[in-house]
Amino acid sequence: MKPIKAAAVQAAPVFMDLDASITKAEQYINQAAANGAALVAFPETWLPGYPWFVWMGAPVEAIPFVPRYHLNSFSINSEPMRRLQAIAAKASVTVVMGFSEVEGSSRYMSQATIGPDGALLSVRRKLKPTHVERTIFGEGDGSDLVVVDSEFGRLGALNCWEHVQPLVKMAMYAQHEEVHVAAWPSFCLMRDIAHTLGPEVNNAAAMLYAVEGSCFVVAPCAIVSQEMFDMVASTPEKANLLNTRGGKPGGGFTKIYAPDGRSIGNELAEDEEGIVYAELDPTLILIAKAAADPAGHYSRPDAVRLVVDRTRRRVLTELNVQPPGPPPATRRASEPAVGSED
Known part of the structure; x- marks a missing residue:
């Protein structure tokens, strides 16, 4: 791994406005590049925004939001993706973008890794959407547990509560990950009701990932803007669920962790849009792995090991497909069949 400066974006998108949100992403990418960053990471489904409406009541209440x-x-092969690729190439930075991916009429919680030349290094899907996320998102498969060779080192990414799934994490560690993007939505949902959904537990999961994997963890976390709050929290009951402390923008708790678990880089207030920067020194990985390399000397594959099925799930498998050309001749109904005694 090469030493780099990493940038984690803490901001709200222009909710459910893809074009405007890409324009906003471009501003942050250019700002990070101007400040010397080689990697710019964005939160979970930052394009076009995390669908908070699925948590605001019965699933049927979310239906009016779904078409928009x-x-x-x-989709992967689309003008918005090509626009993101061009933005990354112009800024000469690696970008990891969380987005809602479309395939057919289904959606997936995806992360695109784009190289500094604009090449699409990977697109991976969240293996299992969490709880009511499953009402609007499909799930990934073993092919989505991917670590790529970036320009600066081994780079991987996961979404949200994939960081509390032990086997998922081990599948990433075993690929010798050096820099990991842990993408999160805002830490505001049921904040005073369910402690496990708050910043304390989820940032602890990102910190522990850094220690277990002996890698750097860049953990961008979005903000719920006043616009988003007003759109989805239309009653006092819903406002209590999307608890941004008095209905104000907030929920941003972006962090960057070193392989020894230290929080490195600058701090932002939870309602402050901006970028968290940190210098990533690969020497710290060597020191951490000297003590506990999860994919090397500190593993015991003779006692416990992980099996990953890389098969990509397919709805349709075609058999006996005929090559292009005229169809084969068919026997007329009046003709005797081969082997007939007539």
Whole structure:
């Protein structure tokens, strides 16, 4: 790994407005590049925004939001993706973007890793959407547990509570990950009701990932803007669920962790849009792995080991597909069949 400066974006998107949100992403990417960053990471489904409406009541209440959300999601081979690739290339930075991916009429919680030349290094899907996220998102498969060779080192990414799934984490560690992007939505949902959804537990999960994997963890966390709050928290009961402390923008708790678990880089207030920067020194990985390399001397594959099925799930498998050309001749109904005694 090469030493680099990493940038984790803490901001709200222009909710369910894809074009405007990409424009906002471009501003942050250019700002990070101007400040010397080689990697710019964005929160979970930052494009077109995390769908808070799925948590605000019965699943049927989210249905009116779904068409607009779908129309502001996008596919891998699309103009919005090509626009992101061009932005990364112009800034000469590696970008990890959380987005709602469309395939057919379904959506997936995806992360795109784009190289500094604009090449799409990987697109991976969240293996299992969490709880009510499953009402609007499909799930990934073993092919989505991927670590790529970036320009500066081995780079991987996961979304949200994938960081509390032990086997998922081990699948990443075993690929000798050096820099990991842990993408999160805002830490505000049921904040005073369910402690496990708050910043204390989830940042602890990102910190522990750094220690277990002996790697750097760049953990961008979004903000719920006043616009987003007003749109989805339309009653006092819903406002209590999307608890941004008095209905104000907030929920941003972006961090960057070193392999020894230290929080490095600058701090932002939870309602402050901006970028957290940190210098990533690969020497710290060597020191951490000297004590506990999870994919090397500190593993015991003779006693416990992980099996990953890389098969990509397919709805359709075609058999006996005919090559292009005219169809084979068919026997007329009046003709005797081969082997007939007539």
